[in-house]
């Protein structure tokens with residue numbers, strides 16, 4: 001569905017003009033702000049962007065119009081990392097963690113990601129879709145228009161194909177635009193297969209089946225000592241590339257596992273987490289095409305002071321994206337909160353984090369050709385926030401800033417409606 005819509009008199013229009021590559025270095029924080037800005041959408045596409053009076057002189061036809069006085073208008077937020085399809089509830093584990101229990105103790109008490117996998121395998125299809133749809137509603141209310149969704153809580157071929165199928169079915173329950181990722185080598189199986197044997201099965205059997213199924217656009221791989229070591233991840237990256245499926249990597253989330261290097265050398269589109277990536281590895285690799293996806297809320301949930309060296313990635317000319325990481329461990333739904341936490345936790349400026357959650361995130365999902373910025377020709381996807389300046393995202397912690405979310409010229413979320 002696509003519509004005509006004018007948005008006028010935005011206090012700040014956050015254009016983030018797309019120059020044809022992800023933002024890096026000094027440009028990471030360039031928002032291309034315009035005051036008293038307008039966006040003109042016809043048949044779902046942006047046809048005009050500029051100062052309100054000037055643009056209205058050119059487009060004088062009567063169409064539905066939003067007066068965004070006092071508001072900041074951003075490109076529709078792109079959430080590029082989520083795991084929304086699972087069963088079970090793990091809130092008790094967080095309590096145990098706060099009380100000082102180790103991950104091993106929690107696993108022995110019946111928790112951990114493995115417990116999610118067992119519960120997900122047992123759950124009925126409808127239950128899983130309902131749960132995902134609940135997550136989508138909350139993520140949408142946080143201003144997102146495009147959401148990446150991963151499988152990964154199945155860990156057998158049959159279950160992974162099922163989760164991808166259910167994710168696609170779940171698209172009927174939300175106006176969010178979903179992008180599907182196959183996450184096969186997620187954690188080490190605990191019911192027989194070794195990481196080596198499951199990784200081989202993924203390469204030889206599951207990946208071809210996923211490709212045949214035709215839902216997943218990306219293949220995500222964990223590179224973490226204790227789960228899938230760097231050599232195993234490198235083999236998966238290589239096979240995926242040969243089979244024509246672009247890759248991403250969960251890298252260095254809980255230990256220095258050579259994850260960043262493995263992702264870059266394996267030609268991954270993005271590497272996510274990077275909490276434990278050593279500075280020396282970031283420096284010796286330098287500028288890359290691989291985008292660093294940083295997850296400040298996930299890091300805080302670990303209750304560990306360690307954090308990704310966001311500033312060093314930017315200094316080294318690595319494009320940085322920001323994501324929330326909704327998953328079975330913690331159900332964070334607000335990308336705006338991730339932006340503000342990227343400031344306080346990772347010391348990005350609000351502008352750097354906003355670019356990370358719009359244009360650079362669109363590059364992560366290979367959707368940069370039609371979203372992530374307010375440029376003529378792109379989709380009319382935008383997020384209207386109740387703040388005069390976009391920097392206020394960084395300081396309005398927990399405030400419900402989102403007034404409207406627009407997808408292809410259609411209002412898909414209205415605050416208070």
Ligand SMILES: [Zn+2]
Pocket residue numbers: 081083250325327
């Ligand atoms: Zn993840």
